[in-house]
Amino acid sequence: MNTKIDYKKELEAASRGMIMIHDPELLIKLIVRMIVGKVQIKHAGMIVYDADQDMFVLNISKGETGFKIPAGFARFDKNHPIIALFNKKEYRSLVLNRNAIVTQDINKLIWQESVMREGSGKKEMLYKVADQMHMIGAVACVPAYYSDKLQAVLLLGERNDGDKFDQQELDFFAALASDAAMAIRNAQLFREAKREAEKTRDLFFRTTLVLASAIEIKDKYTHGHTERVTNYAVLIAQQMVLNGSANFDQKFLENVHISSLLHDIGKIGVPEVILNKPGKLTDEEFEIMKRHTTDGVEILRPLLELKDALDGVKYHHERYDGAGYPDGLRGDEIPMVAAIIAVADTYDAMITDRPYRKGRSKEEAVAEIKRNILRQFHFQPAQALIELYQAGKV
Amino acid sequence: MIAKLESLERELDMPKLLIVDDEIDIREFAKSYFRKRHIEVYTASGGVEAIEIIEQEKPDLVLLDVRMEEMNGVDVLKKLRESGNKTKVVMVTGVKEETTIQEAERLGVAGFIHKPLVLDELEKIVLKELRG
Numbered sequence: 361m362n363t364k365i366d367y368k369k370e371l372e373a374a375s376r377g378m379i380m381i382h383d384p385e386l387l388i389k390l391i392v393r394m395i396v397g398k399v400q401i402k403h404a405g406m407i408v409y410d411a412d413q414d415m416f417v418l419n420i421s422k423g424e425t426g427f428k429i430p431a432g433f434a435r436f437d438k439n440h441p442i443i444a445l446f447n448k449k450e451y452r453s454l455v456l457n458r459n460a461i462v463t464q465d466i467n468k469l470i471w472q473e474s475v476m477r478e479g480s481g482k483k484e485m486l487y488k489v490a491d492q493m494h495m496i497g498a499v500a501c502v503p504a505y506y507s508d509k510l511q512a513v514l515l516l517g518e519r520n521d522g523d524k525f526d527q528q529e530l531d532f533f534a535a536l537a538s539d540a541a542m543a544i545r546n547a548q549l550f551r552e553a554k555r556e557a558e559k560t561r562d563l564f565f566r567t568t569l570v571l572a573s574a575i576e577i578k579d580k581y582t583h584g585h586t587e588r589v590t591n592y593a594v595l596i597a598q599q600m601v602l603n604g605s606a607n608f609d610q611k612f613l614e615n616v617h618i619s620s621l622l623h624d625i626g627k628i629g630v631p632e633v634i635l636n637k638p639g640k641l642t643d644e645e646f647e648i649m650k651r652h653t654t655d656g657v658e659i660l661r662p663l664l665e666l667k668d669a670l671d672g673v674k675y676h677h678e679r680y681d682g683a684g685y686p687d688g689l690r691g692d693e694i695p696m697v698a699a700i701i702a703v704a705d706t707y708d709a710m711i712t713d714r715p716y717r718k719g720r721s722k723e724e725a726v727a728e729i730k731r732n733i734l735r736q737f738h739f740q741p742a743q744a745l746i747e748l749y750q751a752g753k754v
Numbered sequence: 755m756i757a758k759l760e761s762l763e764r765e766l767d768m769p770k771l772l773i774v775d776d777e778i779d780i781r782e783f784a785k786s787y788f789r790k791r792h793i794e795v796y797t798a799s800g801g802v803e804a805i806e807i808i809e810q811e812k813p814d815l816v817l818l819d820v821r822m823e824e825m826n827g828v829d830v831l832k833k834l835r836e837s838g839n840k841t842k843v844v845m846v847t848g849v850k851e852e853t854t855i856q857e858a859e860r861l862g863v864a865g866f867i868h869k870p871l872v873l874d875e876l877e878k879i880v881l882k883e884l885r886g
Contacts, residue, residue, distance in 0.1 A: 417870050421779075430779035435870035495790055495873065 384408075384543040388420045388512070391536050395516070396422045399529070402517035403428040403497065406540065407436055407443075409511050411548050416443055416513070423517060429496055441488035446503035447510045451485060459534040460502040464524060466490045500525055504537035511541035564665060565618075571660075572621040579627055579635045585708055586621060592704035592745070592754055593620035599744035600700075606740060611668075612697070619672030620701050626656030626673070638716045650685045653677055671695035676702050679736045699738040703729060703745050706736070707754070722749060768794040769884040772813040774804040774830065775846070776822040784817065791877065793884065801825030805833060808841055815864070815883045820847045820854055828857050835861050842883050846871070 381387045388406050395404045403423025407416045416436040421428040436443050445451045445461060454469055455461055466486055473483045493501065502514040514537045516525070525533075572586045579585075597616045600606035608616075627635060630652055634645045641649060656673040660666050675689060675698035682690030710725035720728075726749045733742045748754040771793050773784045781797040788795050796811055798804035800822060808816065820827035827845055834841065842864045847854060855866060864883050867876055 425779055425782045428779060429783050430777060432870055433780055433783070434873050437872055440872070440874070492873075495787055495877075497786070 381543070384540065384547045385419075387543045388540050391514075391540055392420045392422045395514075395533070395536070400520045402520060404517060405429055405431075405515045406537075407513040407515065408540075408544060409509075412551075416440070418515075428517075429515075441485060441492050442501055442513060443510070445485060445489050446501075446513060450480075451482065454482060454486070455503065458527070458530060460500050460525075460530045461489060461493075462500045462525065462530070463490065463493055464499075500530065500533075502530065502533045502537050504534070504541035506538070506541040506545040509545075511544050512537055568618055568621050571625055575624050575627050578632060579624070585712070586624060588708045588712075589623065589701065589704045590617060590620040592707060592748075593617075593701050595748055595753060596700050596704060596741050596744045599748050600740050603744065603747060605743065606696070615669045616672070616697055616700055618666065619669035619697050620704060622656065622660060622666075622669065623673050623676050623701050623705065624652060624656070625659055626652030626654065628659065629655040638714075650677070653686050669697070672697040672701045674698070676705055678702070680733075680738055681735050684736075694738070696738070696741075700741045703737050703741040707745060722754070768792060769815070770794045770796065770811060770813040771880065771884065772796045772798060772804065772807055772811070772816045774798045774801070774816060774822075774827070775819040776800060776824070777819075780819070787873070787877075788880065791881070793880075801830040801833070804830055808834065808839060813841065815880060816841055816843045817880070818843050818845050820845055820851060820858075828854055828861070831858060831861050831863065844879055844883060 381390065388408065392404050392406055395401065401423070403421065405418055405421035405423075405428060407418045408420075409415075410417050416438075417432070418429050418434050418436070419431050421431050438444065438447065442461075446455065458465065466489065470483050470486045473480065473486065493499070496515065497517050498515040499518050500516040502516070503510055504512040504514065514533055516533070519525070576583055576586060593616050594613065597606075597608055597613055601608050630649055634641065634648055637645070653674050653676070657670050660670060660673060672695070674686065675684075675694055678684035678687065678689045678694045678698060679702075680691060680694070680699075682688050707725055707729060710728060711719045711722055713719045726746055729737060729742050730746060733739055745754065771788055773781055773788075773795060774797075775781050775784070776799050778799070781799065785795045785797055796807050796813060798807050801824060804816070804818070807813070818827045818830060822830075827847075831843055831845070834843075840862075843862075844865045844867060845855075845858050845863050846867055846869060848869055858866070865879055867879060
């Protein structure tokens with residue numbers, strides 16, 4: 361009698377401690393290990409529902425070799441008798457007053473069922489359950505539900521002393537298993553939410569790519585320009601972090617990425633004759649060309665998520681000395697994301713061939729950028745590009 | 755007396771299954787599982803031991819795990835077939851082991867079962883191969 365009370369206290373104490381554990385794998389491991397250790401049974405295991413693959417997998421097992429089912433070895437589909445017994449509403453009544461199915465109950469249950477409700481299918485079900493429990497060496501199975509869905513089944517082998525489990529013990533097992541079920545469900549909801557967010561983010565990035573490639577179709581001379589500028593801009597921003605001249609967070613680096621992908625999107629509104637003109641633009645044509653910065657912002661405005669990235673679209677033609685467009689901002693008035701794209705954009709424009717001129721060498725382009733620090737360019741992004749060039753990275 | 759003879763006869767007639775896996779938990783679980791279905795079960799923890807048992811005991815079926823430390827399942831199968839042994843083999847594999855599956859198929863196997871496996875399916879495929 362005394363040992364029973366101690367054992368109840370042990371379980372309660374353990375259960376309290378487990379409330380603090382949120383990792384379901386660890387929690388299940390602890391529960392199974394504790395049951396095997398404290399209750400002295402030959403083996404115990406837990407079948408856990410894996411929502412991602414829509415199946416039940418026996419993932420934790422503990423106890424004597426030969427009795428326990430190796431972890432990860434077996435899965436149980438929804439029609440497996442033990443799963444179906446707990447999962448299907450019509451069988452729930454068989455389990456209800458015990459919180460479990462116990463082998464020594466099964467004969468009594470079968471007798472009741474065959475006397476009272478011949479043809480309900482429950483008798484046949486019970487035979488199958490008994491056979492399966494025999495095959496895996498379980499004498500009791502305890503289900504764990506979360507919001508009425510089966511999340512896990514605790515499998516219990518024989519006690520070392522051969523005694524039966526009493527109802528108090530079964531109730532405690534059920535309580536432990538239901539803790540585990542809650543932890544499993546929470547972890548799964550968390551994974552789902554994370555996956556959803558990643559999906560949305562991915563869709564957003566790919567939408568950005570679609571927009572960016574739309575302009576490339578129209579502007580055939582700048583084929584690949586967007587991709588290269590994006591590459592340079594991201595490298596420059598990273599280099600500024602590495603050389604200690606800036607302290608950008610992940611969000612800023614993402615903005616540089618998106619902003620440079622979209623920096624020329626406003627060119628969709630510029631007539632193709634101007635975009636593809638082989639030679640210098642007239643003043644009038646240049647005025648139209650300049651509009652691509654503000655048009656870009658107008659096109660993208662409905663995408664509220666892009667708010668911070670719009671600065672790069674609008675101001676990537678501003679100059680440090682204030683002689684740029686569209687607003688003639690100067691120095692630190694120019695957002696850093698735009699200053700970075702300005703360097704990347706100019707560098708790529710200089711080193712690529714155009715129909716009316718050959719591209720310059722990288723060396724010449726870098727020298728030109730260096731000459732224009734604090735005229736056209738901010739010091740830090742220009743310096744970062746020079747370093748990247750010296751390291752052979754651009 | 756007659757009952758005893760009958761049970762002896764059954765024993766002699768019991769189909770023989772060899773389980774090859776380098777995980778002791780799997781070997782021992784599968785052994786106790788199939789013994790409950792009145793099958794005579796042998797186990798081997800590696801390829802060399804497996805080939806020895808196959809030659810001596812002539813099992814009706816071999817359950818052969820693909821992933822084993824010392825000699826993998828396909829190599830065991832290859833050795834067996836090269837020596838002209840045609841014992842029925844069911845390979846136990848992970849889910850995405852395409853090349854392994856092709857190689858094993860070429861060497862001749864009765865079937866595959868993927869881990870984590872459904873015990874019922876394992877039982878069905880074993881019973882079918884032992885009878886057929």
